Amino acid sequence: MIPRYAAKGRPLLGTAGTPTVPQATKKRVLRGPIAALVPLMLLALPHAALAASYSQEQELGKKFDLEARARLPLIDDVEVNSYVNRVGQKIVAGLGDQPFTYHFAVLRDPRINAFAVPGGYIYVHGGLLTRAGNDDELAGVLGHEIAHVNAHHLVRQQEATKLLNYATLLGVLLSVVQPAVGAGAVAINAATQLQYSRQFEQEADYLGARYVRQAGYDPRGMLDFFKKMLDEQRSTPSFAPPYLLSHPLTDQRLTNLEAVLHTHQWDQGRRPATSLELERVQLLTRARSATAEEVVTAYRRRADAQPADGRARYLLGLAYLDTGAFEAARDAFEAAPALGFPAVDRELGRTFFRLQQLDKARERLRRATETDPDDPLGHLELAKVYEALGDTGGAMREYERTLQLAPGVEEAHYGFGILAGRAGQQGDGFYHLAMAFELSGEFERALSQLEKAESLLPPHSDRAQQVHADIAELTEFLRHAKGRGR
Numbered sequence: 001m002i003p004r005y006a007a008k009g010r011p012l013l014g015t016a017g018t019p020t021v022p023q024a025t026k027k028r029v030l031r032g033p034i035a036a037l038v039p040l041m042l043l044a045l046p047h048a049a050l051a052a053s054y055s056q057e058q059e060l061g062k063k064f065d066l067e068a069r070a071r072l073p074l075i076d077d078v079e080v081n082s083y084v085n086r087v088g089q090k091i092v093a094g095l096g097d098q099p100f101t102y103h104f105a106v107l108r109d110p111r112i113n114a115f116a117v118p119g120g121y122i123y124v125h126g127g128l129l130t131r132a133g134n135d136d137e138l139a140g141v142l143g144h145e146i147a148h149v150n151a152h153h154l155v156r157q158q159e160a161t162k163l164l165n166y167a168t169l170l171g172v173l174l175s176v177v178q179p180a181v182g183a184g185a186v187a188i189n190a191a192t193q194l195q196y197s198r199q200f201e202q203e204a205d206y207l208g209a210r211y212v213r214q215a216g217y218d219p220r221g222m223l224d225f226f227k228k229m230l231d232e233q234r235s236t237p238s239f240a241p242p243y244l245l246s247h248p249l250t251d252q253r254l255t256n257l258e259a260v261l262h263t264h265q266w267d268q269g270r271r272p273a274t275s276l277e278l279e280r281v282q283l284l285t286r287a288r289s290a291t292a293e294e295v296v297t298a299y300r301r302r303a304d305a306q307p308a309d310g311r312a313r314y315l316l317g318l319a320y321l322d323t324g325a326f327e328a329a330r331d332a333f334e335a336a337p338a339l340g341f342p343a344v345d346r347e348l349g350r351t352f353f354r355l356q357q358l359d360k361a362r363e364r365l366r367r368a369t370e371t372d373p374d375d376p377l378g379h380l381e382l383a384k385v386y387e388a389l390g391d392t393g394g395a396m397r398e399y400e401r402t403l404q405l406a407p408g409v410e411e412a413h414y415g416f417g418i419l420a421g422r423a424g425q426q427g428d429g430f431y432h433l434a435m436a437f438e439l440s441g442e443f444e445r446a447l448s449q450l451e452k453a454e455s456l457l458p459p460h461s462d463r464a465q466q467v468h469a470d471i472a473e474l475t476e477f478l479r480h481a482k483g484r485g486r
Helices: 023-030 034-041 047-071 078-095 126-131 135-150 153-161 166-177 188-194 198-214 220-235 242-246 251-260 276-287 292-305 310-322 326-335 345-354 358-371 376-388 392-405 410-422 426-439 443-456 462-483
Strands: 103-107 114-117 121-125
Touching: 047 103, 047 114, 047 121, 047 462, 078 103, 078 135, 078 198, 078 276, 078 376, 103 126, 114 135, 121 126, 121 135, 126 135, 126 276, 135 198, 135 220, 135 276, 198 220, 198 251, 220 242, 220 251, 276 292, 276 310, 292 310, 310 326, 310 345, 326 345, 345 358, 345 376, 358 376, 376 392, 376 410, 392 410, 410 426, 426 443, 426 462, 443 462
Parallel strands: 103 121
Antiparallel strands: 114 121
């Protein structure tokens, strides 16, 4: 419905493609819990059952995502979402053709959690992003969740628990993610039914490790992250991140995965550096759950402790920019190149825009988008500068480029919708306004805009057909929502 990030591939149902077990360890491993897993991984669902499963899973995923946008605190930040999506889609790209697209979203929640919904919808909590030590660790978690979806674990598990009907499963999922939201729909203790079986967890480990390796990430990052969680739980018994409640860890499970990955004692000394992109995402994520003073203080301390480090100065500037201290942000960004960190055009352009220095903002952002033409944030910021300068054509062009790179950017849909309406393209304008409202969970307003768009678009155009389908889907969703008393 909403043109979100998407990737398609070939269905791999956990029936093949596990990482190769080394000869030196194969005999030992197959005598342990993996022996019970092998028959499961060789079991394929009948083709007729698969077709029905795909349709049901896709429908459940769409409905859950609509509920999530209306009821859960999703982070609406271009850079945060683009980073998680880039890692996730890089993994999905190696799966081949899939029966549905994969979507990734981030919740504004400091808890360490991630979960997958049938139909390719994967959600990461902000707390998990801030605890990831590097890209490999995040890729490991996403690979594990993608494996649950690709192997249809929740559907296969419900065949034993008889859990899967939409209303019940939706309530259980919401209860797991945010208990206060889901409690009214189903008893909280029903959420224990979503705890994956030991066999499914191991299957997701092995498939996920294979997926991330194919994508170019080090699968040992999965072990690093899981061990980090297990160590924290042991050192602080009261600490039980939601991730461990639905994905329980054991030493045996990690030892089995260690054998498959040819590692020894989880590679205690292996700690790859945190990428700049992840550091930026972690800063932005922390800023969504902490006070401005807390965020700035943390990054000022780092910059003060490393006065010759241009990267530390740049991150301090980003902390100032994101918390509204624009003059301090400008000073920090302008100081970074002299300290060996020259890549500040985009951030300086964004800062100049907020200081109402529009010509300087345009110059810097043009340069930034020429240097990195695939950066959606740079194009979004340049669009806003053009709009402020009265250049409607330039602004529409940059909003459109933003949406080509990141179709789920609410701000770009809204900005393009307003300008398209002013330019006489009312049908397209109402459509993009509808997309903006839907992304923010304002479904009645979205439906109103879609109905206006339908009356103005060429009846047999692709967009008109999409709008017609969207209207039917939203109408049904709102009718059921009212029936549930929401």
